[in-house]
Amino acid sequence: MLEGLFSNSIKEKILFFILQNGPSYPNEIATILDLTLFNVQKHLKQSEDTGVLVSHLKGKVRLYEFNKRYPFNRELDALLQKAFSFLPDEEKAMYYIRRRPRKPGKAI
Amino acid sequence: MKIIKDMNIAELAGYISDYLESKNYSFILSGGSCVSIYTDNKYHSYDLDFIAKNSVNHKKIETDLLEIGFKKDGKYYKHPDTDYFIDFPAPPPAVGNEPIRAVNHYKIGEATIRMLTPEDCIKDRLCAFFYWDDKQALQQAIMVAMDCNVKPEAVKEWAQKEGETEKFDIFKKEYKLKKNA
Numbered sequence: 001m002l003e004g005l006f007s008n009s010i011k012e013k014i015l016f017f018i019l020q021n022g023p024s025y026p027n028e029i030a031t032i033l034d035l036t037l038f039n040v041q042k043h044l045k046q047s048e049d050t051g052v053l054v055s056h057l058k059g060k061v062r063l064y065e066f067n068k069r070y071p072f073n074r075e076l077d078a079l080l081q082k083a084f085s086f087l088p089d090e091e092k093a094m095y096y097i098r099r100r101p102r103k104p105g106k107a108i
Numbered sequence: 109m110k111i112i113k114d115m116n117i118a119e120l121a122g123y124i125s126d127y128l129e130s131k132n133y134s135f136i137l138s139g140g141s142c143v144s145i146y147t148d149n150k151y152h153s154y155d156l157d158f159i160a161k162n163s164v165n166h167k168k169i170e171t172d173l174l175e176i177g178f179k180k181d182g183k184y185y186k187h188p189d190t191d192y193f194i195d196f197p198a199p200p201p202a203v204g205n206e207p208i209r210a211v212n213h214y215k216i217g218e219a220t221i222r223m224l225t226p227e228d229c230i231k232d233r234l235c236a237f238f239y240w241d242d243k244q245a246l247q248q249a250i251m252v253a254m255d256c257n258v259k260p261e262a263v264k265e266w267a268q269k270e271g272e273t274e275k276f277d278i279f280k281k282e283y284k285l286k287k288n289a
Binding site: 049050068071 | 183197198199200202204205206207235236239240
């Protein structure tokens with residue numbers, strides 16, 4: 001969808017993932033999107049270096065999210081939201097992960 | 109001129125700002141170091157955040173900074189004789205959704221720091237309070253407002269444009285409390 005802007009589809013997928021799920025960690029992104037951890041970390045670092053994303057440690061996990069202080073954050077958000085809405089439903093579903101709480105041991 | 113080992117944050121900022129200017133770069137000092145300078149170190153920062161006003165060649169900067177002893181270490185530039193370090197946050201210089209247009213040419217001895225104006229410094233700190241709920245940044249904004257005689261109303265319109273009127277009211281209230289204490 002935005003490959004032309006982002007140079008490749010991996011960055012687009014990562015940004016879609018964070019857009020849909022909020023703060024996310026590299027291993028989670030790599031697992032759900034079936035990407036290598038190396039690739040995910042590389043693109044996350046690039047996006048952080050350019051100010052698009054920020055990260056912080058929560059426990060031992062580094063979470064990445066959109067940088068609300070990025071001057072084009074609102075416009076980027078609108079662009080990504082629109083691009084995401086153009087995806088086929090089955091592709092949209094690929095980005096979903098459960099964020100609701102779940103008691104330990106509770107059956108799925 | 110002092111040697112780097114003996115420079116305080118303002119002197120070092122001026123030295124680096126002049127050096128970058130002499131190499132035809134156009135940077136503006138932003139972040140916590142501006143708070144340090146405007147409040148005479150009531151808040152002590154160690155990082156000098158220089159934001160490029162136009163595109164720069166980072167490989168060339170690396171070579172140029174090495175000439176004055178600052179070596180790249182991860183994403184920062186460090187000097188063996190000082191605890192202060194240089195960072196180059198991603199451009200463009202902005203406070204929230206507003207581009208930074210004014211530059212304060214702050215004289216420190218023979219040097220000149222090209223830095224945020226006190227008003228933009230307050231906005232910069234308030235951004236961290238608005239978007240990340242950083243209480244320390246709120247206190248920094250208040251410190252700069254008090255030490256530089258900037259009234260909260262000066263940033264009210266900007267805060268409204270950012271959609272943060274409630275948090276602006278907290279800033280104004282806490283500023284008044286400190287002012288009247």
